[in-house]
Amino acid sequence: MVLLSRLVLRKLPKVSRYIAWDLELKTVVALSWAPSSNLSTRNSSCALPHIIGGSPRVRELSGAGLRKYSSAAMSMAVDDREAVKQSITSTVVEEPVQKESTARKLLTLVIIHSDGKVLLGLKKRGFGKGYYNGFGGKVEKGETIDQAAARELQEESGVTATDMEKRGILTFHFDNDPLAWEVHVYYATKFLGEPCETDEMAPTWFSVADIPYDVMWSDDPLWYPLLLAGQQFKGDFCFTNTTTLTSHTIEVVSSL
Numbered sequence: 001m002v003l004l005s006r007l008v009l010r011k012l013p014k015v016s017r018y019i020a021w022d023l024e025l026k027t028v029v030a031l032s033w034a035p036s037s038n039l040s041t042r043n044s045s046c047a048l049p050h051i052i053g054g055s056p057r058v059r060e061l062s063g064a065g066l067r068k069y070s071s072a073a074m075s076m077a078v079d080d081r082e083a084v085k086q087s088i089t090s091t092v093v094e095e096p097v098q099k100e101s102t103a104r105k106l107l108t109l110v111i112i113h114s115d116g117k118v119l120l121g122l123k124k125r126g127f128g129k130g131y132y133n134g135f136g137g138k139v140e141k142g143e144t145i146d147q148a149a150a151r152e153l154q155e156e157s158g159v160t161a162t163d164m165e166k167r168g169i170l171t172f173h174f175d176n177d178p179l180a181w182e183v184h185v186y187y188a189t190k191f192l193g194e195p196c197e198t199d200e201m202a203p204t205w206f207s208v209a210d211i212p213y214d215v216m217w218s219d220d221p222l223w224y225p226l227l228l229a230g231q232q233f234k235g236d237f238c239f240t241n242t243t244t245l246t247s248h249t250i251e252v253v254s255s256l
């Protein structure tokens with residue numbers, strides 16, 4: 001049963017996973033009972049439930065949809081479950097499940113960690129001015145995300161990383177921007193050149209214990225420890241008024 005549910009789970013799109021997940025708890029529910037108004041309209045808005053997250057996902061269903069879901073599952077005879085599993089699989093293939101919006105801006109962020117210290121730049125202008133941050137910016141037309149990360153690091157800090165690897169993908173939702181910002185986070189320990197001040201950033205080395213979180217984006221303390229511990233992660237963050245973090249989910253992943 002558990003094995004089968006995992007197989008089904010892997011084949012389902014995110015929205016449907018809410019339903020498949022409970023197969024492991026030995027309850028079954030048909031896809032058509034999912035509260036589509038709750039699950040299907042997610043885009044860059046943060047008033048809607050988050051899909052990424054490690055804790056029991058079924059808890060994120062709410063209201064009438066959840067009540068309908070629970071009572072239907074409880075009253076179902078064990079013998080009927082096989083038929084319902086079939087119905088889930090075929091319904092998923094045939095029904096048009098609305099997908100989350102894929103419209104997003106792509107950005108990069110590179111953090112250098114060397115000899116127990118982290119290189120951060122004080123942003124001198126534009127978005128995030130006054131915050132310490134890694135080095136990065138928007139991916140430009142015609143370049144890959146990796147190329148953009150290397151270019152932005154060079155332009156903003158004067159150094160070239162030689163062992164850069166992607167460690168995280170963070171998605172930011174701002175209440176004043178219909179597009180999500182997808183920031184690809186890179187980690188490096190080796191580099192060529194010496195950090196120097198540029199028009200955009202003033203670089204400084206901080207020991208890990210002294211990372212100045214009070215003058216950084218408020219999501220940073222949530223994922224820097226994962227980054228510095230060598231983990232890969234995905235996060236989803238909602239902001240109002242540009243800088244007020246209102247909700248988030250974050251999870252460690254085995255691949256990006």
Ligand SMILES: Nc1nc2c([nH]c(=O)n2[C@H]2C[C@H](O)[C@@H](COP(=O)(O)OP(=O)(O)OP(=O)(O)O)O2)c(=O)[nH]1
Nearest residue numbers: 107108109126127133135136137138183217219220
């Ligand atoms: N640490 C951290 N970095 C963030 C957050 N949100 C966010 O956009 N960033 C990063 C991603 C980018 O590296 C940078 C924003 O890019 P940018 O506006 O400086 O891009 P850019 O250099 O291409 O822009 P421009 O000055 O040329 O207009 O900030 C956050 O919450 N935490």
